[in-house]
Amino acid sequence: EVQLVQSGAEVKKPGESLKISCKGSGYSFTSYWIGWVRQMPGKGLEWMGIIYPGDSDTRYSPSFQGQVTISADKSISTAYLQWSSLKASDTAMYYCARGALYSGSYLEGGAFDIWGQGTMVTVSS
Amino acid sequence: SYELTQPPSVSVSPGQTARITCSGDALPKQYAYWYQQKPGQAPVLVIYKDSERPSGIPERFSGSSSGTTVTLTISGVQAEDEADYYCQSADSSGIWVFGGGTKLTVL
Numbered sequence: 001e002v003q004l005v006q007s008g009a010e011v012k013k014p015g016e017s018l019k020i021s022c023k024g025s026g027y028s029f030t031s032y033w034i035g036w037v038r039q040m041p042g043k044g045l046e047w048m049g050i051i052y053p054g055d056s057d058t059r060y061s062p063s064f065q066g067q068v069t070i071s072a073d074k075s076i077s078t079a080y081l082q083w084s085s086l087k088a089s090d091t092a093m094y095y096c097a098r099g100a101l102y103s104g105s106y107l108e109g110g111a112f113d114i115w116g117q118g119t120m121v122t123v124s125s
Numbered sequence: 126s127y128e129l130t131q132p133p134s135v136s137v138s139p140g141q142t143a144r145i146t147c148s149g150d151a152l153p154k155q156y157a158y159w160y161q162q163k164p165g166q167a168p169v170l171v172i173y174k175d176s177e178r179p180s181g182i183p184e185r186f187s188g189s190s191s192g193t194t195v196t197l198t199i200s201g202v203q204a205e206d207e208a209d210y211y212c213q214s215a216d217s218s219g220i221w222v223f224g225g226g227t228k229l230t231v232l
């Protein structure tokens with residue numbers, strides 16, 4: 001079964017650092033992109049960025065560039081999303097998802113065909 | 126930055142047809158994708174490449190494209206289709222973007 005399993009919920013204080021994970025199984029981890037999506041409470045989906053574990057090619061949304069770091073360790077089929085200094089406004093559900101390129105080229109876009117269960121991050125003093 | 130525009134809400138009675146639109150300048154050049162999200166659950170891909178349906182998605186879900194607008198159509202709406210629906214596409218630089226989402230209410 002193809003699946004993405006994310007790390008558990010986190011409660012942190014402003015200014016703290018955090019790294020959440022997303023482990024893929026049931027498919028070739030290095031052959032698909034892995035993206036991260038934020039959903040703030042009661043709000044819509046926001047595309048944060050995406051990584052290709054095969055060569056670590058990483059793209060960020062301008063809204064999140066410099067605010068988070070996306071990485072991957074292909075040896076353990078795991079992608080990561082990390083913050084160096086959390087803010088209260090980072091409180092949200094974070095999903096990882098597998099990016100499928102239906103047209104073959106990344107610049108022609110693609111979709112998230114498999115999603116993780118989500119990791120709730122709460123930042124509060 | 127590139128934006129996709131959806132109506133905030135659509136309401137239909139059971140058995141009727143629901144149409145949810147998504148507008149964006151790059152849609153004539155980039156495929157659109159649609160997701161369904163029910164409360165407390167992760168999104169599910171229901172349409173890819175404008176009009177293709179993934180395996181396991183009911184035939185009542187269909188997609189179409191015309192110029193700068195794509196449309197998700199749900200024929201014979203059922204109570205279980207009540208959810209938030211998001212379109213998604215990409216700009217020319219490889220940045221993927223979601224629409225703001227549409228809440229489908231089944232009356």
